[in-house]
Amino acid sequence: MPLPQSLEEAISQAQVSTKAAIADGRGRLQVELLFPELKVMPVAQQFLPAFEDLGNKLRVYFPDAGAAALARRDWGEKPYAIRGISDMNAAIQPDEEMLLFVEPSSVEVQAVEQLCQEALDRSVVLLNPRMEDIAIIGIGYAGRQLRERFLNTFESCYYIRPLDGAAVFRAYPSPWQVWVEKGDTYELLAETPSKPVGEALDRLLAGENAESSSLEGTAPRRRGLLASMQQFLRALSQ
Structure with missing residues (x-):
């Protein structure tokens, strides 16, 4: 799956990846679109239609009752329940x-952990x-245990x-990918089985390919790929 060129395309890819993971029996999933200043309410509104065929077999939770009430007001009547995590009627x-x-x-x-249990x-x-x-859940043993x-x-x-001139990307079932700017194009630098973070990501961005990389024949993407993202980020900050 290629890098998206718009927020709408990213949400569409997220829908496809989530459905594929659920179909493969993956029970606990994360969807993360980490654009600065991104408002999650419209993202959720665009993401959820792919699952509305579940009807009342779907339940949507917001962090608090106020956010849930706002979604119910703005989204109109939905076939599924929209609740705050701590609402009295939040039970599954x-x-x-x-x-x-x-x-x-x-x-x-x-x-959230209790509801997941x-x-x-x-x-x-x-x-x-x-x-x-970390400021809330703590570091050391408590954070590690969580x-x-x-x-x-x-x-x-x-x-x-x-990132600055790069992007970290994963769309199930593909491996994690790191894309970097190369002149007038963006190229796939590396694929790894686990999320590249910290020093591992720094090494990749410095030009050290991971041993698991297998990128021969990978076609570069045109430069507008991530440039459109940067335009989107600038628009969000205005």
């Missing part, structure tokens, strides 16, 4: 098959989660993060 219903959490933060992590074998999707805020017990049970089925 027996016939529900998929739960979508919209931008849950580390403040709600315990409530109650979800059993239902599909759970986190859309742009913000649950690894990641090992809960956050690490989720797989990124769609991820895009623009």
Whole structure:
């Protein structure tokens, strides 16, 4: 799957990747579109139609009752429930098959974890989660325990993060990819089985190919690929 050239294309790719992962039995998934200043409410509104055929078997959670009420007002009547995570009527219903959490933060992590435990074998999707805020969940043992017990049970089925002249990208079932600017084009620098972060990402961007990279014959993408993203980011900041 190529890098998207617009937010709408990214959301469409995220829908396809999420459906494919669910069809393959992946039960806990993350969708992350990490554009600065991105408003998640319209992203969720565009993402959800791909799953509306579930009807009342789908449940959508927002971090609080106010955000849920705003979505119900702006989106109009929907066949699925829209609730705040801590609402009194937030309990999962027996016939529900998929739960979508919209931008849950580390403040709600315990409530989200509890709902996920109650979800059993239902599909759970986190859309742009913000649950690894070190300032809140802490560092050291407490933070590590949280990641090992809960956050690490989720797989990124769609991820895009623009960098300065580069991008980190993953669309299930493809591996993680790092794209970089090369003159008038953007080229696929590396593919890795796990998310490239920290020093591993720095090494790749410095030109050190990962051992798992297998990129011979990969066609470069035209320069407008990420340039359109940068235009989008500038528009968001105005």
